[in-house]
Amino acid sequence: MTHHDLSPVGDQQDEPRAQLPPVGATLTVTTATDATATVVVERAIDGHVTGMLSGGDPPTPGSATIRWFEPAEPTLQAAAVVAPCADETRVHLRLTTPWCDTDGRRAQRFEARSSMPGHVLQTVENTLVPNLRLDLVCIDLSTTGMMAAYHGRPPRVGELIEVALGTASVRPMPVVARVTRVASFPFGRSEVGLTFVFDSSRERQHVLAVRDDLAVSPANAATAGG
DSSP: OOEEEEEEEOOOTTTTSSSOOOOTTTTEEEETHHHHHHEEEEETTTTTEEEEEEEOOOSSSOOOOOOOOEEESSEEEEEEEEEESSTTTEEEEOOOOEEEOOOHHHHHHHEEEEOOOOOEEEEEEOSTTTTOOOOEEEEEEEESSEEEESSSSOOOTTTTEEEEEOOOOOEEEEEEEEEEEEEGGGGEEEEEEEEOSSSSSSHHHHHHHHHHHHHHHHHHEEEEEE
């Protein structure tokens, strides 16, 4: 299947960062069943995106929500349709709405700046040793994921990490997350974007408790609402 097999999306020229994601951009695709996959863009034209699956299970055909992450840029979100594809390593998407700024880092995430160690569960191309300890420092947290700072050789997009998620008031609990974004900085520092992979409602409730505890911290209370 090619992009010509799908109907084009309407004009998006007036929307923020309206161009289609470039080759190599990282998208997350969430289907109606809340299954999330990570896709690396290979081609984007006429409102259609073709990419390689780099994490998660192949998304099922039908409606989906996609998010586009770029370092130092707002996270953009759009609705899309996942087209059937015989090759499970490829994902075909048709945008059905313009991109909009989710403002996720201000409205949904809360600053943490606290140590939340993790270890590698599953690697991609053997870039890291399984069970390797990662000394992560959580930068901010939402109910669906977190941004963490890390020094050293970073994990790759698609790798699974188990994070000891907690605060001074909430006892740490291991929660599995998938790497969906890696941004590199000088002196060996990286920022790693993680999306939680929940196995139970108990894990979801724990993340919510941690996020809520961070929300009432002095730093976040001072900036609430803006």
